[in-house]
């Protein structure tokens with residue numbers, strides 16, 4: 311079969327949520343929605359990676375880390391899909407920035423709490439971490455906070471273009487089995503760069519496989 315891709319021209323912003331009620335309503339009304347959600351420490355390159363995967367204007371690459379405290383929802387389709395099926399992209403607010411009320415602000419907590427409490431099993435979570443600073447305390451806190459058991463998670467180490475030394479890459483590779491063991495919901499770990507695009511195509515293909523796997 312021909313290789314499918316995310317249809318970069320199909321991506322549409324549909325709405326932004328920042329209240330618990332809106333999020334509850336969303337999941338209540340869309341229990342079968344298939345999609346993916348991106349989350350990570352502020353400044354990890356989440357917007358840049360979303361733009362690499364979904365087209366350059368999808369997420370605003372913010373110059374002020376921690377400012378976007380909303381869940382932005384987009385729809386997208388895949389190329390070579392005669393049915394033009396619609397999938398959902400959730401751009402979640404970043405965590406761990408000092409400006410956001412020390413670590414994780416009240417609004418962030420409420421929003422994330424309801425998002426992950428009501429999330430359906432057809433949504434993949436992509437957690438971005440900085441390849442130079444993996445598994446930071448705030449990343450660990452995030453996992454404790456969402457208590458991931460019922461969802462699939464891909465961990466993406468972004469900014470690998472900044473890893474110049476072989477030693478740094480080896481250290482990341484060594485961390486992989488430990489993380490996979492620790493977080494049962496984490497099914498795959500990727501190395502990527504939103505800047506050089508290295509590692510983005512394999513991530514895109516795995517994401518597409520996930521989406522197809524949830525269609526049954």
Ligand code: GDP
Pocket residue numbers: 350351352353354355356357358359370371372373375376404468469470471472502503504505506
């Ligand atoms: P967000 O806060 O997580 O959405 O992060 P942004 O996408 O706004 O990126 C934060 C900064 O990191 C920006 O200056 C980006 O240009 C830079 N950046 C993002 N991804 C990469 C990457 O893969 N490599 C490098 N070198 N810089 C990146």
